[in-house]
Amino acid sequence: MRNAKHILEIQLNEHGLRRVSLEVFQGLVFVNLDTDAAPLAAGLGATADEIRDYLPNLPSCHFAHRTEALLKANWKIVIENFSECYHCHIVHKTFTEGVIKPEAYKIIARGDSRLHCALPQSGDTNDTAADQAAKTDIFTAWYLWPLTAVQVYPGGVGTTFRWIPLDPELTKFEVDWWLAAPKPTSSEQAMNNQHEATTFA
Numbered sequence: 666m667r668n669a670k671h672i673l674e675i676q677l678n679e680h681g682l683r684r685v686s687l688e689v690f691q692g693l694v695f696v697n698l699d700t701d702a703a704p705l706a707a708g709l710g711a712t713a714d715e716i717r718d719y720l721p722n723l724p725s726c727h728f729a730h731r732t733e734a735l736l737k738a739n740w741k742i743v744i745e746n747f748s749e750c751y752h753c754h755i756v757h758k759t760f761t762e763g764v765i766k767p768e769a770y771k772i773i774a775r776g777d778s779r780l781h782c783a784l785p786q787s788g789d790t791n792d793t794a795a796d797q798a799a800k801t802d803i804f805t806a807w808y809l810w811p812l813t814a815v816q817v818y819p820g821g822v823g824t825t826f827r828w829i830p831l832d833p834e835l836t837k838f839e840v841d842w843w844l845a846a847p848k849p850t851s852s853e854q855a856m857n858n859q860h861e862a863t864t865f866a
């Protein structure tokens with residue numbers, strides 16, 4: 666907005682703009698319309714350290730790709746669906762057969778976040794990680810109440826999930842890919858394509 670045409674001519678106090686809470690965590694910008702809400706960090710606890718361990722260079726990663734879909738469901742149903750993986754071996758076969766070991770999939774609730782984790786099919790993937798500083802021993806995803814998740818594929822590839830409630834029966838789902846280099850490697854591109862074709866939504 667700072668660079669928008671005529672923005673400097675607008676008298677902000679004449680347009681009923683409301684103050685919002687804004688926090689930056691690992692390069693991600695979180696906005697909360699409730700200025701009295703507790704700080705994001707207070708609700709994250711150990712999750713904040715884990716995200717830093719598995720995606721230490723997220724703030725300098727490059728935006729590579731966005732996959733999006735419209736889901737015909739209330740956002741709470743969508744989040745409920747994301748918060749279990751019993752459906753994964755039916756709906757996301759490539760994920761459960763090629764990426765993780767589904768028998769060890771765990772979801773751990775803590776405060777305002779949920780940790781999803783599983784052993785990868787191919788063991789520790791640090792050898793192939795684009796980011797050598799990243800922890801890569803397990804597949805991890807963290808759901809952050811209410812509408813965000815951060816996920817790390819084996820190999821240290823980071824994605825962020827956003828669910829945007831459009832109306833009571835429609836939710837937009839966006840998955841953004843964050844990579845160490847501006848252009849995806851062939852394996853990153855293959856992972857992206859596979860996710861879009863077989864795992865997304």
Ligand SMILES: [Fe+2]
Pocket residue numbers: 746747752753756757866
């Ligand atoms: Fe799913």
